[in-house]
Amino acid sequence: MSIFNKKTEKSSDKHYLTSKEIKEIAKANAKVMKELEKKKYRKCDESEFITSMDDDRNILEIEDLHTYFFTDQGIVKAVNGVSFNIPKGSTVGIVGESGCGKSVTSMSIMRLLQGPTGQIYSGSIRFKSVDYKRDEHGNPIPIFKRKPNGKILFEDALDKKGNVILKKDGTPKRVPVQARNESGALLFATEEKVYDIAEMPMSEIHRLRGRQIAMIFQEPMTSLNPVFTIGNQLDEVVFIHTPGATPEMAKVRSLEMLELVGIAAPERVYNSYPHELSGGMRQRVMISMALACDPRLIIADEPTTALDVTIQAQILDLLRDLKTRIDGSIMLITHDLGIIAEMADYVVVMYAGRIIERGTVQEIFHNPLHPYTIGLQKSKPTMDSDSDTLFNIPGNVPNPVNMPKHCYFKERCSKCIGKCSGDYPCMVQVSPTHYVACHLYGEEEANG
Amino acid sequence: MADKKKKAAIEAQNLDPKIQEYLEEDAKNKAEFAAQREEDFKQPYDPECILEVRHMRKTFPLQKSLLGKVERELVAVDDVSFKLKAGETLGIVGESGCGKTTLGRAILKLHQPTDGRIIFDGEDITDFNTKKMRKNRTKMQIIFQDPYSSLPPRSTVGDILSEPVQVHNIVPKDEVKDYVLKLMDKCGLRDYYFERYPHEFSGGQRQRICIARALSVNPKLVICDEPVSALDVSIQAQIINLLKDLQKSMNLTYIFISHDLSVVKFISDKIGVMYLGSMVEFGNKEDIFSNPIHPYTKALFSAIPNPNPDVKMNRIVLGGDIPSPANPPSGCRFHTRCPHATEKCKYVTPTYREYEEGHFAACHLLEDEAK
Numbered sequence: 001m002s003i004f005n006k007k008t009e010k011s012s013d014k015h016y017l018t019s020k021e022i023k024e025i026a027k028a029n030a031k032v033m034k035e036l037e038k039k040k041y042r043k044c045d046e047s048e049f050i051t052s053m054d055d056d057r058n059i060l061e062i063e064d065l066h067t068y069f070f071t072d073q074g075i076v077k078a079v080n081g082v083s084f085n086i087p088k089g090s091t092v093g094i095v096g097e098s099g100c101g102k103s104v105t106s107m108s109i110m111r112l113l114q115g116p117t118g119q120i121y122s123g124s125i126r127f128k129s130v131d132y133k134r135d136e137h138g139n140p141i142p143i144f145k146r147k148p149n150g151k152i153l154f155e156d157a158l159d160k161k162g163n164v165i166l167k168k169d170g171t172p173k174r175v176p177v178q179a180r181n182e183s184g185a186l187l188f189a190t191e192e193k194v195y196d197i198a199e200m201p202m203s204e205i206h207r208l209r210g211r212q213i214a215m216i217f218q219e220p221m222t223s224l225n226p227v228f229t230i231g232n233q234l235d236e237v238v239f240i241h242t243p244g245a246t247p248e249m250a251k252v253r254s255l256e257m258l259e260l261v262g263i264a265a266p267e268r269v270y271n272s273y274p275h276e277l278s279g280g281m282r283q284r285v286m287i288s289m290a291l292a293c294d295p296r297l298i299i300a301d302e303p304t305t306a307l308d309v310t311i312q313a314q315i316l317d318l319l320r321d322l323k324t325r326i327d328g329s330i331m332l333i334t335h336d337l338g339i340i341a342e343m344a345d346y347v348v349v350m351y352a353g354r355i356i357e358r359g360t361v362q363e364i365f366h367n368p369l370h371p372y373t374i375g376l377q378k379s380k381p382t383m384d385s386d387s388d389t390l391f392n393i394p395g396n397v398p399n400p401v402n403m404p405k406h407c408y409f410k411e412r413c414s415k416c417i418g419k420c421s422g423d424y425p426c427m428v429q430v431s432p433t434h435y436v437a438c439h440l441y442g443e444e445e446a447n448g
Numbered sequence: 449m450a451d452k453k454k455k456a457a458i459e460a461q462n463l464d465p466k467i468q469e470y471l472e473e474d475a476k477n478k479a480e481f482a483a484q485r486e487e488d489f490k491q492p493y494d495p496e497c498i499l500e501v502r503h504m505r506k507t508f509p510l511q512k513s514l515l516g517k518v519e520r521e522l523v524a525v526d527d528v529s530f531k532l533k534a535g536e537t538l539g540i541v542g543e544s545g546c547g548k549t550t551l552g553r554a555i556l557k558l559h560q561p562t563d564g565r566i567i568f569d570g571e572d573i574t575d576f577n578t579k580k581m582r583k584n585r586t587k588m589q590i591i592f593q594d595p596y597s598s599l600p601p602r603s604t605v606g607d608i609l610s611e612p613v614q615v616h617n618i619v620p621k622d623e624v625k626d627y628v629l630k631l632m633d634k635c636g637l638r639d640y641y642f643e644r645y646p647h648e649f650s651g652g653q654r655q656r657i658c659i660a661r662a663l664s665v666n667p668k669l670v671i672c673d674e675p676v677s678a679l680d681v682s683i684q685a686q687i688i689n690l691l692k693d694l695q696k697s698m699n700l701t702y703i704f705i706s707h708d709l710s711v712v713k714f715i716s717d718k719i720g721v722m723y724l725g726s727m728v729e730f731g732n733k734e735d736i737f738s739n740p741i742h743p744y745t746k747a748l749f750s751a752i753p754n755p756n757p758d759v760k761m762n763r764i765v766l767g768g769d770i771p772s773p774a775n776p777p778s779g780c781r782f783h784t785r786c787p788h789a790t791e792k793c794k795y796v797t798p799t800y801r802e803y804e805e806g807h808f809a810a811c812h813l814l815e816d817e818a819k
Contacts, residue, residue, distance in 0.1 A: 281769065308770070309748060310766045313751035314765055335680065338752065339753045342757070365756060380681050380755065381688070382754075396650050
């Protein structure tokens with residue numbers, strides 16, 4: 001009897017799959033994954049992934065991004081049609097519960113998705129980068145020092161030991177002198193280019209990763225290599241991403257960065273191993289590593305979740321301070337609304353792989369529209385509130401495989417209307433910067 | 449040359465009468481404290497209180513000599529005392545490594561305390577052996593932080609929940625299933641979960657299973673060791689509300705350990721703030737939140753991000769990191785990070801005393817003010 005019961009329960013469970021079904025799904029997935037992998041590792045010309053921005057003030061534009069995980073249980077649409085912009089010099093906060101796709105969005109921007117299961121299926125991520133101008137061989141074009149009359153300055157060429165290299169006829173070989181900036185780094189000609197990150201092949205992604213877009217990971221404990229010293233790991237970043245860098249220059253830069261993030265004894269930290277540092281120190285090292293190449297965009301993926309409150313306060317102060325100093329943009333991913341309120345200029349609220357509401361921080365906190373955003377704000381106990389029970393959103397996030405066709409929040413929503421059983425609501429513009437995906441507001445717009 | 453300078457500096461330090469005075473005062477305080485401690489141990493038990501902790505101390509040996517003598521030790525909990533009435537919730541806050549979990553475990557005697565007394569339900573349980581303690585376990589339970597690792601993956605929910613009931617003979621054998629189903633209903637678990645395994649559940653549901661397991665033996669005291677910090681905000685609210693409802697219906701006493709001050713404020717009646725093993729402030733929720741007196745508590749409160757973009761935070765940012773508990777600073781342990789630290793704080797350990805009724809703290813600044 002009990003066996004029979006189990007069977008019926010399993011067959012009634014819509015997430016239960018037979019092995020035959022699993023095989024079929026795996027076969028279909030393999031086909032798609034193979035194609036996407038092929039595209040990822042293709043050789044192509046630069047023109048294929050160069051586009052232009054919609055709005056020149058933005059540094060990053062994500063349009064209709066779909067990132068899927070092809071599992072044997074079915075396709076997990078971790079990011080399902082996400083579009084938002086990051087204006088230059090601003091902080092965009094992304095909030096949502098675990099599994100809502102906020103980290104996967106950042107991973108898609110960095111192209112760090114675990115292949116072959118994780119793939120950017122469609123959509124575009126346009127990033128405005130200032131990249132080195134390259135000659136026909138792909139080498140960066142140097143800027144040479146010039147005399148006051150505009151002619152290029154030449155000097156004798158030296159070999160590694162510092163001796164003058166002579167030509168065959170006995171005269172010293174003359175080479176042009178490359179210009180350097182104040183800290184001694186070689187200068188190269190740069191140009192502004194807009195890349196579509198989603199279309200870039202993996203062989204070209206190093207143009208952006210680390211140098212243009214840097215990432216601060218959630219867990220400083222696991223993201224530093226335990227067998228190398230901090231100095232070693234920091235130098236590597238500078239060394240790889242700066243053409244013509246010498247180890248000495250890399251060290252100078254590393255120490256400079258460690259000082260910038262407020263480490264009192266940079267020389268000591270430089271020579272120590274990650275396990276010798278505390279959590280807050282490690283996170284500072286991670287931040288200095290991200291900032292080492294003056295990135296134009298910093299993605300901070302839950303930078304303070306693993307830290308204590310007092311250390312969190314230090315790190316947030318530091319991030320805010322650094323943003324103004326290096327004039328970059330920050331994409332801040334967190335589940336803490338308090339941090340968002342404090343740090344962000346624009347807020348994107350995600351739920352189950354989709355953006356449900358976005359706007360400026362004032363709009364989201366003073367005039368939240370989507371029931372989920374309202375619930376999220378009410379369910380967090382605040383320091384000034386004195387209620388007896390907390391507001392809670394009933395139920396759980398739906399299973400990421402086989403998402404329903406209607407609004408994903410319908411089962412947990414208290415303001416459900418008849419229209420909610422229909423198609424997924426589209427984004428409605430409430431104000432020039434405020435968008436919401438909910439039928440409640442679509443109706444109003446139509447009536448008004 | 450450098451050596452000479454160093455020597456001179458050391459001599460100057462030795463000669464400084466002020467420091468000498470401080471050291472003497474510290475020694476005097478310590479002697480006074482030892483006498484006070486003996487006296488406290490002799491005092492009768494408060495019948496109103498379900499739990500009384502008197503001068504609890506827990507150390508872990510770091511280094512032992514050849515003969516087994518402890519040469520270096522880590523003081524995880526240093527002289528913590530408090531009283532808790534039945535039906536109350538005590539929230540313990542502090543940063544990681546401040547000994548809040550060790551305190552919770554020592555109260556349950558999952559760690560044998562090195563020194564001090566635990567009086568639970570009118571009995572001194574400090575020296576109870578395992579056998580005697582086993583009977584007591586039905587009265588005190590714990591909910592762990594991580595619901596993903598605290599449930600056995602090979603047992604069904606039914607097995608997990610009925611095992612403690614069977615072991616402690618809470619109900620007759622044939623009524624166990626009904627009892628467990630009732631309990632599951634109370635904790636918001638559907639009855640068909642009975643035959644499912646933990647991996648089939650989300651974090652919030654698993655935490656509900658953990659709560660149900662803890663409550664299956666009808667305990668009086670439940671220690672919640674960061675029960676919501678691994679959960680999402682919307683699920684957090686569900687679990688906190690569940691804990692509150694269960695407290696009302698079963699008249700439970702909670703010790704709620706957390707680093708999230710807003711959660712602690714919501715659920716607690718009394719709050720204890722810990723720093724590096726010692727309790728720096730203890731009192732009623734209203735007193736602590738409206739009038740925090742210890743500088744650490746003030747800094748801790750100001751560090752919480754406020755979900756209101758218009759409020760400009762007037763934040764006290766503490767510099768530096770938490771010192772290692774294996775090598776704590778001398779004098780007041782907070783003096784390395786305290787914005788108001790004086791010379792005295794470096795040498796004299798502040799005593800933990802009552803400033804208002806039921807509001808305890810340990811800080812020199814307050815003592816000076818009181819004088």
